[in-house]
Amino acid sequence: MKRWEDYLQPNGTLRNLLNITDAEILHQLEYDYTIDRQKALAVADYKLPDGYQLTGRKIEEMKLINAYLLDKIYDWAGHYREVDFNKTANGVVTFFHPVALFGNAELDIQRQLDDYAQLPDDREKIAQALGSLVTEINMFHPFREGNGRTTRLFTAVLARQHGFEINYTQEQQAAYMRASVADDAALMGQVFLAVLEG
Known part of the structure; x- marks a missing residue:
């Protein structure tokens, strides 16, 4: 099993394929690149460059999306993290699924x-189900980087499975983030009810 430090350069910047040592430069490049990749995937009707059509029916598709978004930047893109992880928001510590329980998380989400x-x-049923799914996936938090972007693309594919598109206003994006931080499936369901179109 990896240690947290194995993902980092000596100065604390994430190890990357571009040999960038400045964390701010890396962050901006990653942001710009993944925005372009997200747009390109939407234009391609969520078909990956190798021809694979994303359907949202298999949890493994999240690995494919994460790799598509980040494989030019990180060698671990598309692979689950190998270290336990938590976050602190508003003084509250949230512990994500430990690596040892990833198999259970995958089975539950599948x-x-x-x-x-x-x-x-x-x-309404689709919005409620998406709220629950996204909350579970957020707690799974399987990747070292790009979890939020991967999940948002995956939910776009899930919405299309039932004939819907997802369109966020800036206010709705903020509501999505609040629901994510709160780990509140009902609140997340309300966000999807507002953003589903079709």
Whole structure:
């Protein structure tokens, strides 16, 4: 198992394929690059460059999305993190799924994806299910970097599975972030109810 330090350069910047040692430069480059990749994937109707059509039916697609977004920047893109991870927001520490329990998390999320695929194309039911799924995926937090971007692309694919598109206003993006920080599935469901179109 890796240590946290194995992902970092001696100065604390993430190790990367571009040999960038300045964390701010790396962050900006990563942001710009992944924004371009997200737009390109949407234009391609969520078909990856190798021809694979994303459907949202398998949890493994999250690895494909993460690799697509970040594989030119990090050698671990598309691979689950190998270290335990937590975050602190507003003085509250949130512990994400420990690596040792990743198998359980995958099984649980896959079960939810299977149930989701069987739902009628009902906006309210889809929004509620997406709220629960995203909250579970947020707690899974499987990647060292790019979890939020990977999840948002995955939910766009999930929405299309039932004939919907997702369009966020700036205010709705802020509401999405609040629901993520709160780990509140009902609140997240309300966000999806507001952003689903179709």
